[in-house]
Amino acid sequence: MKLVVQIKLLPTPEQAAALEATLRAVNEAAARVSAVAFEHFGLRASERELRKLCYGELRAQGFGAQAAQHIIKRVVDAYTALRGGIRSGRLGGPQSKRRCKAESKPIGFRPDAAHIYDDRCLSWQIDARTVSIWTIKGRVKRVRFTGSANQLKQLAEYRKGESDLVFRDGMWFLVATLEVPDPEPFEPADWIGVDRGVVNLATTSDGDNHQGRRLDRYRRRQARKRAELQAKKSRSARQLLKKRARREARHATHVNHRTAKRVVAVAARTGRGIALEDLSGIRGRVTVPRDQRARLSGWPFHQLGEFIAYKARRMGVPVLQVDAHYTSQTCPIPWCGHVARANRPDRDTFRCRRCGFAGPADVVAGINVRNRARSAWVFVNMPDPAPT
Structure with a gap:
């Protein structure tokens, strides 16, 4: 590495x-x-x-x-x-x-x-x-x-x-x-599902919540300052804009490093692997209101995933990416598995319309990511069929 x-x-x-x-x-x-x-x-x-x-x-x-x-x-x-x-x-x-x-x-x-x-x-x-x-x-x-x-x-x-x-x-x-x-990856006893988001940077299937509200407030404050400087249109204002952009990027990087370190430390201590959603192309798949487009496009989803992956690699923790579709709208109960937009009445709440299971939406998404990793791992490690 x-x-x-x-x-x-x-x-x-x-x-x-x-x-x-x-x-x-x-x-x-x-x-x-x-x-x-x-x-x-x-x-x-x-x-x-x-x-x-x-x-x-x-x-x-x-x-x-x-x-x-x-x-x-x-x-x-x-x-x-x-x-x-x-x-x-x-x-x-x-x-x-x-x-x-x-x-x-x-x-x-x-x-x-x-x-x-x-x-x-x-x-x-x-x-x-x-x-x-x-x-x-x-x-x-x-x-x-x-x-x-x-x-x-x-x-x-x-x-x-x-x-x-x-x-x-x-x-x-x-x-x-x-x-x-690179250390040799260990055989995971189980998986930790990680759901990434804007309000909550990372929520695990264990219920650990790494909130992004402070980072979100910081970025909104920086956006207001940026708008004030852009309105001045002076050379010194442009220099300050570049300096503020570098400072904001360093701050977001620091927060992502800290979050990734905590997630990997828990996985290494408990002998589990880390399951992440495959968010490739998410900005093209998701439709958001006009006033939130800059907020979504500037959010460092990919960076957090990269930090988790490389820190896990250094610790020998296996990492698996799974399908991200409908993880926050699917009931995690194995015998139910009901999928519907109505299962999520608001951003923070999950409530299954079929079986009544309820809980925090991001934790439910993390559990679904973990369950998909379990299934994928079993399939990958399935022995080859005997020749006929």
Whole structure:
């Protein structure tokens, strides 16, 4: 399993100046290479052909061999990601303004965008808690770093691959790639069904409820502030909008990490697997009122599922995805199983119209997810029929 660990650098003023000059120089060079790529290849930049055009110029400008290679690779990767976004429809249809704008000009690079380092440009001294790093002003040695005991242990045992130099909010970080071996998943004694939603981020079949009301209030407050800033239409307002967007994303990510950690911890402690609803394409299947569309489309359903999956994988907890249709409208009693929209008279309540079973709607949905996982697991592990 590939993971990343974020290590905070503690450079001296002279070292920080060298790092800042390096980021500025490599991103300016990447912007020039991007312009060449767009002029000669459009959006289909080839690393081999682009190297023929730009490698010599980059070397003449004082960049090392590896730095020049990484600049060219960053540009090619950026155009590859743009083509993938266009193919998937994330930039809209062929006539959308966003897609036309992206296709009409070269990809730009922010002056402080992250830059890639491999082991030829960056060396770690874990025991001394220092790094030696290439800069445009030469090799800078003994740059101090800090991190938690767990981060440093993982860095020493599992670091493998490239690291990114990141400058954010006045601080320097190295984001290192780890190759952590996967533990063998255990045989689950049972399953925990998890229902994901807006009001309740995650509700399990055990009745544990991880509410999303505080996050919802936070996002509504941020939306009001965002509307006020958008109305000003000034440069400083646009800068504040970007800063607020990053802060809101970090907050939602923190809440999802915390929720996923709790769910996985219960599953690992009780020897059970985790069953999730397959919510692929939910935004296309669900019809919501106009005033709630932004609320639904901006909700991090997928992120929470990804966090649960990767945390479970690290703990050896099996994860199973099941069909999400009608989980909150189906009676969980095995001999009943009645499905009807009327079984859910309001958002929070489930009441079966046939047998009278009642309970919290999200808990009932979690129980149905668990029951479907039980059936799916039995079917998957069914022995092959004997040959005739």
